[in-house]
Amino acid sequence: MRSRICTICAKPSVIVRSHEGRSLCRRHFMESVERNARKYVGKHRMIESGDRIGVALSGGKDSAVALYVLKNIVGKRKDVSLCALSIDEGIAGSRDAALKKAKQLCKKLGVKHCTFSFRKELGMTLDAKVRKLKLGREGVCGFCGIARRWILNREARGLGLNKLALGINLNDEAESIMMNYVRGDMLRAARLGPVTNYSISGRGARLFIPRIKPLRMIPEPEIELYAKFASLPFHPKHCRYRGGIRIDVEKSLDMLEKRYPGTMFTIVSTFDRILPGIRSAVAQEGYVLKCKKCGEPASKDICKCCELWRNG
Numbered sequence: 425m426r427s428r429i430c431t432i433c434a435k436p437s438v439i440v441r442s443h444e445g446r447s448l449c450r451r452h453f454m455e456s457v458e459r460n461a462r463k464y465v466g467k468h469r470m471i472e473s474g475d476r477i478g479v480a481l482s483g484g485k486d487s488a489v490a491l492y493v494l495k496n497i498v499g500k501r502k503d504v505s506l507c508a509l510s511i512d513e514g515i516a517g518s519r520d521a522a523l524k525k526a527k528q529l530c531k532k533l534g535v536k537h538c539t540f541s542f543r544k545e546l547g548m549t550l551d552a553k554v555r556k557l558k559l560g561r562e563g564v565c566g567f568c569g570i571a572r573r574w575i576l577n578r579e580a581r582g583l584g585l586n587k588l589a590l591g592i593n594l595n596d597e598a599e600s601i602m603m604n605y606v607r608g609d610m611l612r613a614a615r616l617g618p619v620t621n622y623s624i625s626g627r628g629a630r631l632f633i634p635r636i637k638p639l640r641m642i643p644e645p646e647i648e649l650y651a652k653f654a655s656l657p658f659h660p661k662h663c664r665y666r667g668g669i670r671i672d673v674e675k676s677l678d679m680l681e682k683r684y685p686g687t688m689f690t691i692v693s694t695f696d697r698i699l700p701g702i703r704s705a706v707a708q709e710g711y712v713l714k715c716k717k718c719g720e721p722a723s724k725d726i727c728k729c730c731e732l733w734r735n736g
């Protein structure tokens with residue numbers, strides 16, 4: 425039976441957390457999300473004195489909440505700085521609207537905002553790349569992700585940032601974990617986790633800007649609800665190129681979560697227990713090199729971005 429009142433204060437509830445057996449009103453829900461993020465950031469020492477953090481801001485709800493929550497956590501600390509980085513991939517349609525929302529949010533929060541584009545950094549928009557190579561849905565996300573990460577890493581380093589914060593939520597992380605199991609990609613699995621810092625050795629390791637994921641234990645529907653309650657400007661649409669195996673994994677996980685509440689928590693927390701083992705198992709393969717063409721971290725002599733985007 426779904427409870428209609430807050431377990432804490434008996435006001436009308438806005439959410440039922442079946443896996444916790446609690447219902448929460450708007451205020452207690454928002455406090456709980458903030459507390460979860462704050463605790464997670466503290467537990468994994470995501471913020472340290474002297475940090476210059478760049479939040480990867482897409483204009484969607486997840487990165488908007490990540491920026492908002494981090495801004496609250498950092499508060500008026502003088503020893504930590506925060507800025508936002510957006511990428512214009514060059515996708516006709518919703519991308520401009522999303523970038524506008526990103527800009528609005530930064531203005532609202534008083535955070536410095538930098539935008540970088542595929543066209544300027546790589547000489548071609550994603551749309552043009554898709555047309556040129558006649559990429560199917562399966563391939564686009566891979567091409568886009570490689571280019572986005574390459575630009576983010578390079579520009580973050582250029583701006584003197586030492587960490588990149590990502591708005592990855594619980595569903596995203598559970599999906600990524602399952603995707604890597606399905607594809608048998610242990611190297612990629614080793615790169616998941618609350619903090620990715622490639623402590624693995626190699627010439628290129630220090631070129632990699634560590635990633636932090638403050639929202640990693642917060643379910644997607646809660647992020648969306650939080651963004652709405654906090655009146656954060658965000659664009660509601662998914663990317664139109666979204667497709668491939670991720671969609672199938674997403675559907676299966678949604679089904680499991682519905683039937684067995686708490687499944688996603690279990691997947692991610694179980695993964696975290698075996699992650700040290702995975703990392704040591706692939707330590708040799710995970711050796712990070714420096715790309716001979718662009719100087720970015722690479723797993724071979726030439727990085728994936730140079731291979732796929734900068735080979736003209």
Ligand SMILES: [Zn+2]
Binds near residue numbers: 430431433434449450
């Ligand atoms: Zn309450």
Ligand SMILES: [Zn+2]
Binds near residue numbers: 715720731
């Ligand atoms: Zn390269």
